[in-house]
Amino acid sequence: MFKMRPNRAILLSSVVAFCVxxxxxxxxxxxxxxxxxxxxxxETTDLHTNMVNYDYFSDKPTDEYGFAKTATLIKKARDxxxxxxLIDNGDLIQGNPLGDYVAKIAPLKKGETHPVFxxxxxxGYDVGNYGNHEFNFGLDFLANSVSGAKFPYINxxxxxxxxxxxxxxxxxxxxxxxxxxxEVVDESGAKHKLKVGVIGFVPPxxxxxxxxNLEGKVIxxxxxxxxxxxxxxxxxxxxxxxxxxPHSGFEDIPQVENMENSVLYLSKVKGIDAILFGHxxxxxxxxxxxxxxxxxxxxxxxxxxxxxxxxxxxxxxxxIDLTLKQTDGKWSVADSAVSVKPIYDTANKxxxxxxxxxxxxxVYEDHQHTLDYVRGSVGQTTAPINSFFALVQDDPSIQIxxxxxxxxxxxxxxxxxxxxIPVLSAGAPxxxxxxxxxxxxxxxxxxxxxxxxxxxxxxYSNTVNAVLVTGAEIQEWLxxxxxQFNKVDxxxxxxxxxxNFDFPTYNFDVIDGVTYQIDVTQPAKYDAKGDVLNxxxxxxxxxxxxxxxxxxxxxxIVATNNYRASSSKFxxxxxxxxxxxxxxxxxxxxxxxxxxxKTINPSADGNWSLLPIKADVLVTFKTSPAAKTxxxxxxTMTFVEESADGYSEYKLNFAEFSAPVVTAPEPETETExxxExxxExxxxxDPGPIVSEDIAYIVKKGDTLSEIGxxxxxxxxxxxxxxxLKNPNLIYVGQTIVIPATK
Numbered sequence: 001m002f003k004m005r006p007n008r009a010i011l012l013s014s015v016v017a018f019c020v021x022x023x024x025x026x027x028x029x030x031x032x033x034x035x036x037x038x039x040x041x042x043e044t045t046d047l048h049t050n051m052v053n054y055d056y057f058s059d060k061p062t063d064e065y066g067f068a069k070t071a072t073l074i075k076k077a078r079d080x081x082x083x084x085x086l087i088d089n090g091d092l093i094q095g096n097p098l099g100d101y102v103a104k105i106a107p108l109k110k111g112e113t114h115p116v117f118x119x120x121x122x123x124g125y126d127v128g129n130y131g132n133h134e135f136n137f138g139l140d141f142l143a144n145s146v147s148g149a150k151f152p153y154i155n156x157x158x159x160x161x162x163x164x165x166x167x168x169x170x171x172x173x174x175x176x177x178x179x180x181x182x183e184v185v186d187e188s189g190a191k192h193k194l195k196v197g198v199i200g201f202v203p204p205x206x207x208x209x210x211x212x213n214l215e216g217k218v219i220x221x222x223x224x225x226x227x228x229x230x231x232x233x234x235x236x237x238x239x240x241x242x243x244x245x246p247h248s249g250f251e252d253i254p255q256v257e258n259m260e261n262s263v264l265y266l267s268k269v270k271g272i273d274a275i276l277f278g279h280x281x282x283x284x285x286x287x288x289x290x291x292x293x294x295x296x297x298x299x300x301x302x303x304x305x306x307x308x309x310x311x312x313x314x315x316x317x318x319x320i321d322l323t324l325k326q327t328d329g330k331w332s333v334a335d336s337a338v339s340v341k342p343i344y345d346t347a348n349k350x351x352x353x354x355x356x357x358x359x360x361x362x363v364y365e366d367h368q369h370t371l372d373y374v375r376g377s378v379g380q381t382t383a384p385i386n387s388f389f390a391l392v393q394d395d396p397s398i399q400i401x402x403x404x405x406x407x408x409x410x411x412x413x414x415x416x417x418x419x420x421i422p423v424l425s426a427g428a429p430x431x432x433x434x435x436x437x438x439x440x441x442x443x444x445x446x447x448x449x450x451x452x453x454x455x456x457x458x459x460y461s462n463t464v465n466a467v468l469v470t471g472a473e474i475q476e477w478l479x480x481x482x483x484q485f486n487k488v489d490x491x492x493x494x495x496x497x498x499x500n501f502d503f504p505t506y507n508f509d510v511i512d513g514v515t516y517q518i519d520v521t522q523p524a525k526y527d528a529k530g531d532v533l534n535x536x537x538x539x540x541x542x543x544x545x546x547x548x549x550x551x552x553x554x555x556x557i558v559a560t561n562n563y564r565a566s567s568s569k570f571x572x573x574x575x576x577x578x579x580x581x582x583x584x585x586x587x588x589x590x591x592x593x594x595x596x597x598k599t600i601n602p603s604a605d606g607n608w609s610l611l612p613i614k615a616d617v618l619v620t621f622k623t624s625p626a627a628k629t630x631x632x633x634x635x636t637m638t639f640v641e642e643s644a645d646g647y648s649e650y651k652l653n654f655a656e657f658s659a660p661v662v663t664a665p666e667p668e669t670e671t672e673x674x675x676e677x678x679x680e681x682x683x684x685x686d687p688g689p690i691v692s693e694d695i696a697y698i699v700k701k702g703d704t705l706s707e708i709g710x711x712x713x714x715x716x717x718x719x720x721x722x723x724x725l726k727n728p729n730l731i732y733v734g735q736t737i738v739i740p741a742t743k
Contacts, residue, residue: 035186035326036334037194040081041243043310043318044070044088045278046131048095049102050313051119051363053355056097056374057442057456063351064439065313067119069343071356073317074123077341081321083184085196086124089278090131090247092116093145095313097455098363098370103137104461104585105373113148115366119359125151127178129200130158131247131279135210136461139217154178154200154245157226159219173218176200176230179239194324194331197239199230201246201266203279204258208567212463212581223248223262224255224269231271240331241324244272249280250302250309252294260529264294267303273333274306274320281312281435283340300338308338312436317341346437346646374452379594381449382601385457387442388627390429391484391499391508392652393636394604394660397442397457401427401586402512403600404593405559409466409580412704415716418468418557418579422545424513425559426477426571430459432505433623438646441624449594458587462561466580467571472552475543477509477570478516482539483524484508490521490615498621498652503528510608511558514550515660516543517611520619530569541611542659561586606660613654622647695739705737712739 044067053066063069078084093099093116102108102115113121128151134142146153156176162169177199184194204220223246234242249261259265263277282288284307285300294303300320301307310318323335343353360367387397402425410423431442444453469477484507486500498520507528519541523534543550557579564571565578572578594600613619620640623631625648631637635656640649697708705725709716719725723737 035188035190035192037184037186037192037324037326037331038082039184039194039196039241039322039324040077040084041274041276041320041322042074042077042084042086043245043276043278043308043320044074044086044314045247045276045310045318046091046095046281046312047088047116047314048091048133048312049093049099049116050096051098051115052360052367054367056370057452059371059375059452064344064346064437065315066343066355067116067314068355068359069351069353070314070317071119071123071359072353073341073343075356076353077317077319078124083182083194085126085180085182085198085243087198087243087245087276088120088125088128089200089245089276090129090202091133091278092128092131093142094133094136094461095459097374097452098366100455100461101370101373102366103141106369108141108144110144114145115363117145117148117150118362118366121148121150122356122358122362125149126180127151127198127200127245128153129245129247130155130174130202132203132206132209134202135206135213138213152178154198155202156199156230157201157204157221157223158206159221161217161219170219176226177234179234179237192326195238195240197234197237197242199227199234199242199244201226201244201248201262203248203260205260205567209563211566212562220258222258224259224265227266227269227272231269235271241273241322241333242271243274243276244269245276247279248277249282250277250284250289252292263302263307267305267307272305274322274336275302275308276318276320277307277309278312280309282309283311283316284309285338286340299336301336306333306336306338308340310340315343317343347644349646374450374455376451378449378451378454378591379597380599381444381446382599383603384446384630385442385444385453385602386627386630387429387432388623388630389634389637390432391505392610392621394510394606394608395429396602396604397431397444398427398429398510399512399604400594400600400602401425401458401590402510402559404590405464405586406512407593408464408582408584408589409557409559412580412582413466413557421468421555421557422513423466423557423559424474424511426509426511426564428481428506428508428510430506431456432508433647434499434501434505438622438624438648441626443624443626449600451591454587454590454594458590460561460563460586462563462586464559464580464582464584464586464589465562465565465578466557466559467565467577468555468557468579469571469573469577470552471543471545471550471554471556473570473573474511474514474550474556474558475540475552477558477568478511478540478543479538480526480530480570481507481509481511482518482520483526483528483533485518485520485524485539487523488520488613488617488619490613490617492617495618495620498619500524509560509564512605512607513556514543514545515607517541517609517660519611521611521613609660610652610654610657612657617654619652619654620649621652622649624648694741697737697739699737708737708739714739 051067053068055062155174158173159170160173180196182194182196184192201223250263251261255265285297291297306320308318310316319339321337324331325334385396406425431440442456484503519539522539523537525537637650640651643649705716709719
């Protein structure tokens with residue numbers, strides 16, 4: 001038997017021992033040479049002031065949304081990761097009655113903390129980005145609100161207005177980007193310094209949407225061009241990793257200047273490692289997106305860049321998990337995984353997380369004040385008001401809005417050059433299901449109307465505007481609105497879905513005061529953005545005013561809102577059509593209308609309908625399950641089934657659709673010869689206070705020039721002349737009006 005000599009045995013055992021000891025050391029050395037760091041990036045977006053999991057419109061708790069529940073997900077997701085970053089992507093301070101209360105009813109004072117930041121400061125955000133709705137209440141309110149955030153804010157494509165056309169001297173309104181110094185731990189436990197660059201963007205259209213708040217104060221620039229300018233600068237400043245945070249959606253359409261939804265083209269900008277997006281209230285990655293050369297749904301990438309969009313109102317938390325490798329001192333993304341964590345199981349209708357009690361406690365008083373506000377009574381309705389069928393027939397939830405707007409505009413145009421021009425009114429269904437789910441409908445029972453119901457009818461903090469348009473322009477406005485519908489093919493025997501949910505329902509304008517029908521067998525003339533799809537198509541049929549075909553040249557005033565009047569080429573074709581720009585909100589006009597009327601009958605007047613189809617077609621639409629009670633009385637539709645996504649599906653019976661109801665003008669009657677009136681006592685009109693010297697009057701909310709003039713005994717026309725007002729209806733809160741001396 002072979003025996004090893006002692007010295008050889010000692011040598012061999014030493015070698016073995018060295019190998020055993022050396023192997024882990026070699027692994028550590030290899031890790032040190034090329035360390036791996038796993039970084040979790042978390043995103044919230046489009047919270048719209050939904051801090052509490054509470055539906056203020058239905059006045060009851062909800063499990064389907066609310067930041068109090070998202071906060072629980074954030075804490076859990078952070079505990080699962082060694083390294084993390086938390087970012088909010090805007091549309092934060094506007095969107096529900098809590099936001100309205102803090103902005104309008106009991107306005108936030110300097111030094112006070114906005115309730116959204118009372119909540120969000122508890123969970124450790126690293127940075128926030130501005131959304132378009134941040135500008136709804138003006139720059140001063142925005143600055144005051146954000147001062148309460150215990151984390152910094154960014155935006156790269158909003159600049160200070162300087163009045164010149166020299167882009168080289170433009171100055172950013174906000175800090176365009178941040179480079180966060182993060183201490184991270186690699187997979188071996190070693191610590192590293194990682195410089196994380198974060199850059200934010202907002203839709204350039206804010207200058208149109210919030211013209212009254214932003215004109216002459218800021219300008220906006222293209223998102224992609226802005227990224228191409230700043231990303232190299234961020235790299236030069238030492239950023240190891242760059243996260244782009246556009247408050248912008250994804251659309252696979254040709255690129256144009258100042259795109260609203262520019263994520264596709266932003267993903268092509270060299271140097272961007274991850275994208276957190278929002279604005280469109282969608283979920284990415286999800287089944288609603290399709291795989292292509294651009295999009296990898298399973299991987300959650302757009303052009304290879306890991307990207308996430310976590311819905312809206314806190315219903316999901318977006319997560320990007322990056323695996324970073326350091327080679328020769330430089331970090332790069334070696335791998336990624338993208339996920340969206342929901343707070344609610346929509347399929348099984350059950351809550352997945354509990355609300356974070358610290359968040360609920362932080363905003364408790366603000367929540368209670370909001371409840372007191374929304375429960376305040378306004379008036380009575382003699383019939384239910386719902387939006388279950390707003391997309392397929394004339395509807396009471398729109399009718400009450402258009403009635404109130406018309407009432408308001410007619411009153412405010414009295415005594416002006418526009419008095420006597422027919423006033424029409426445009427309204428759209430804000431809550432009509434769609435991506436927001438089967439519970440997203442207006443449903444107000446007969447009886448008391450509270451402020452919460454008015455907020456339910458009109459979700460946004462828009463202000464009343466009126467535009468001057470012609471009959472021909474109304475036709476095109478309605479053609480655009482009719483893009484809400486898919487084309488019905490009369491040769492197809494299978495089921496066809498009527499509603500095009502790529503066309504936002506808040507753009508489906510119904511114009512009351514005219515009658516018309518919509519032929520859905522014709523292709524849409526325009527897409528949702530107003531771009532021409534089929535120039536020769538005309539879906540709008542039998543457009544009439546007072547029972548006669550509309551005169552293309554006749555002038556009309558259309559009551560609408562500041563958003564539509566300032567941003568739509570159909571409502572304002574040349575940008576010069578606004579004849580009334582009121583500081584009063586549309587919601588306040590509705591409240592005033594109901595309070596003045598005390599009791600309203602919101603029944604729709606039937607001024608529009610779908611044009612009957614003679615062919616045997618199976619055309620369906622989806623609505624709330626709660627619609628059954630009302631649908632049973634309608635011949636125009638038949639219940640089909642409860643769909644898997646929670647909606648009720650109905651078949652439309654096109655043969656039952658009738659022509660719109662025509663309201664003919666009052667017939668002219670022969671006038672009786674005038675008789676000598678009885679002697680009336682002389683009425684002495686109060687000329688108002690004697691003004692011994694000129695007064696500088698500051699316009700307040702609700703003021704009109706005629707009312708100011710009446711208060712001081714001065715004709716409004718004289719005020720318009722003295723103050724050089726080209727349009728006496730365009731006065732703004734805070735504007736100075738000179739009241740001349742009366743003696």
